Amino acid sequence: MTQRTEVFRYPPARAEALRRALADAGFEERPLAHAFFQARGEGVVASLYRSGKLVVQGKGVDGFAARFLGGAMPEPSKKSADRGASASTSTSGPEACAALGPDRLGSDEAGKGDSFGGLTVAAVAVSQGQRAELIEAGVTDSKALSDQRVRVLAPWIREHYPFAERSLSPAAYNEAHREAGSNVNTLLTRLHTEVLLSLYEETRMEAAVVDRFSPREPVRHALAEQAAGLQVIEIPRAEAEAAVAAASVLAREAFLVQMEALRDQWACDLPLGSGAPVPPALRRFLKLHGRAELGQVAKLHFANVKRIAEGLPWS
Template sequence: MDTIVIQVDETKQLTRIKKELASYQMSSSNPYVVFAAKKEGVSVLIYTSGKVVFQGKNPQPLVKTLGFSVVKNEEKTSSISNQNLAMIGSDEVGNGSYFGGITVVASFVDPKDHPFLKELGVNDSKTLTDRKIREIAPLLQEKIAHKSLLLPPSKYNEVVGKGLKHNAVSVKVALHNQAIYLLLQQGVSPKKIVIDAFTSQKNYESYVKKEKNHFSNPLTFEEKAEGKFLAVAVSSIIARYLFLKNLDELGQTVGFSLPSGAGSKADDVASQIIKKHGLTTLAKLAKLHFKNTEKAKKLLNF
């Protein structure tokens, strides 16, 4: 499947596309897609940002029919190094957030995927707005081979903490190892596997010995790898998207908007949840060993 992304800034052009594809219109569950259609096996998605995405076996003819030129995008610049290797990159999101669980994603990126990723504006998720992440992550999920794991707060509180199976580092080792293992089981053949370094390689290797599943591929640990390798950047974006989605879903169960992070806002929301629903419910939404729990209790004189 090929993908062509075009940024359209003129409302007239967008209106023309919608008009010409009106009879081929289809529904889309993505809240940032304002129009979706499928013609001749090519899906056309128009986003709120004005970006138009063509996906299909041969989208070029339809792109040209709609009046756009197909420009080679290999020369586009990126802050991420162009690693000309088939690579798995792994990253996690949620470790520093009181509410929500931990999401780990391992993604396989081949050099042939680079033009598509750069055209989408793939970069370290920390440099992208949540709106941008919610917009492009579904496209990445569809196009790029990946494996995602979510450890929800309820399970996190059962396995992480004093006297329990894991600490805050070993649980991430387990998740990264399992995500990469499962992705390799899908048959991908990376020349390199990079993990965004959250601990030393020595610590990682010590913890991973306790895991059930293992693989022989060597690992590379890089600090801030999401800003250096496209494979890690893809994982960073998908992981952030899944974390935010889960945060939304958890909040809906209790009628609160759950903030990301571990600041004073998290203390305030946690105190309101304790007051209305009790600590048992909070344990399903937050990582209880964080200091925020005690801070929330103090706000209530608990």
């Protein structure tokens, strides 16, 4: 069975019913930005967004749909209408990548939605002959993998594939965020451009796939000026492309390593994500180390971080 990603429409009013059904089935629930919840179990990761989009990733998509979506299984969501963006922004990963050359670079980031920690971005170069090896090893979107599996796969990828990485500590992230005009997408554009340009100069592969974070395709525009021979596409759900999946594993592993080091350095529990465990952890950190040190472990522009730092309640 191969890894798949399917998107379904699901009534937001039924979100709680699905949450309970998954909990009863033993799925592990995790908080996710802009979503009712994310649940992991039975070979899939299911994310129900507040827009009504249900994204199911993994090897057990069909079983999940049959068991939890039943005979009234929602139809896969249709492609969004073209609103002036380039064709590559409105197509799925496999469709958009089909026109690219066989040897590809891919890039992805980790830490963008986490209150604690900085930001890591990675790029990996994968030739046509190496793609099957990645798939056979189980390399897929890091969000569909356990942290333990990410830790196993990342060193293997670094040993066998050309790669480039950029890792910003929380302090460096906060400074870079200010320098970018407090615009996360501007910062992401810089980092993705840096890793892809570095890898392009090393490998001269002529195609790159980026997990899209802005409909304006800023990485493609930036690299058009610096690497004219590189064809770049930015698409949602780009982790279906092997090179992007490998990059997501490296970025995630680098972020996990950074978080472990921060916990050891500050002797504090610093949870991943931005969900319910974060505010209590922020308060404990402030009690131990004071507000002046908060930027050493957290993203200061996050709303939950600001509220706790200012002594306001968070619910």
